[in-house]
Amino acid sequence: MMDTFDLFIETDIRQLLNMSSNAFCAVDPMPTWLVKDCLDVLISSITNIVNKSLSLGCFKRSMKAALAKPLNKKIKHLQYSKQLQTCFNLTFVSKFIEKAIAFHVSKYLINNHLNESLQSAYKNVRPLKQPWFR
Numbered sequence: 001m002m003d004t005f006d007l008f009i010e011t012d013i014r015q016l017l018n019m020s021s022n023a024f025c026a027v028d029p030m031p032t033w034l035v036k037d038c039l040d041v042l043i044s045s046i047t048n049i050v051n052k053s054l055s056l057g058c059f060k061r062s063m064k065a066a067l068a069k070p071l072n073k074k075i076k077h078l079q080y081s082k083q084l085q086t087c088f089n090l091t092f093v094s095k096f097i098e099k100a101i102a103f104h105v106s107k108y109l110i111n112n113h114l115n116e117s118l119q120s121a122y123k124n125v126r127p128l129k130q131p132w133f134r
Helices: 010-019 033-037 041-057 092-111
Strands: 066-072 084-090
Touching: 010 033, 010 041, 010 092, 033 041, 041 092, 084 092
Parallel strands: none
Antiparallel strands: 066 084
């Protein structure tokens, strides 16, 4: 049974950050590319934020900030607002913590042979062989 998350070390966080997209949201305090460029200075703080969130099992309220955008549901003739769906752009740190959790859950599923071999939607189809994936 998975009841706790292993804490990350700075090397793990650095590798996860380097694998992350450079996309960022308007509510982010700084763009992702700048976070990556200043990683030597920020790595300790980011590692602490991720580990604190994992150990406490919660996000800070400030990390729940998002930018809501209405999107067309791919219908040619947009007549009614019911044909819109809302897309929420989360901050980079929030998305990054989700990614860290996803790697822990993937590791647990693989190690305990609980990974469904026929289901491929929303999961990495290639095996994870990064050195930090213990």
